[in-house]
Amino acid sequence: SVKHEQLVQDINRSNKSLRGKVEDIIDYIESDEQQLLQKESLNALHNCEPGQELCFMFKQHKMNDETLSSAYKRIEACLKDELRPLMGVELQPFGSTVSGLALKGSDIDLHIKLLNNTRTTKNSTKQAFNRLEIILQRSNNFNEVIPIRNARVPIIKCKH
Known part of the structure; x- marks a missing residue:
């Protein structure tokens, strides 16, 4: 395609670093994949039974149960x-992971319960939160660790 040829010429001509070139290629791939997905979705929507469009779109973008289960098990084992x-934690999934409404690319929500934490004062909860954050920050398995302390229920977002 013309777009592909232009990308190749731009990459070959540019003085970009290798990282910059790789980022350009990834952007190209992602945009082409997104366009293909959009075309497939539109074509399928036109062939849908009237009133079934939302159901179809959900099925089209829903995360496969096997993929979700596999991802959860990997994350659970790492965590x-x-x-x-911390000597004793229980992981409890919640949200779209449990409800069956997880879409492709969805996050996995987990509640981390400390089993040996008999006293739950505001201070002990804060200390536990800080320990969790430090452990995740130092981990090689998790990155982009973002603590959100001011939420009604404190949250630590991270990527695996």
Whole structure:
């Protein structure tokens, strides 16, 4: 395609670093994949039974149960390993992971319950939150660790 040829010429001509060239290629791939997905979705929507459009779109973008289960198990195993110093945690999934409404690219929501934390004062909760954050920050398995302390329920967002 013309777009592809232009990308190749731009990459070959530019003085960009290797990283910059790789980022350009990734942007190209992602945009082409998105365009293909949009075309497939539009074509399928036109062939849908009237009134079934929302159901179809959900099925089209829903995360496969097997993929979701596999991703959850990998994250659970990593978290349990990383949180071993806390001596006893229970991971409880919630949200779209449990409800079956997870879409492709959805996050996985987990509640981390500390089993040996008998006293739950505001201070002990804050200390536990800080320990969790430090463990995740130091981990090689998790990145982009963002603590959100001021939420009604404190949250630590991260990527695996």
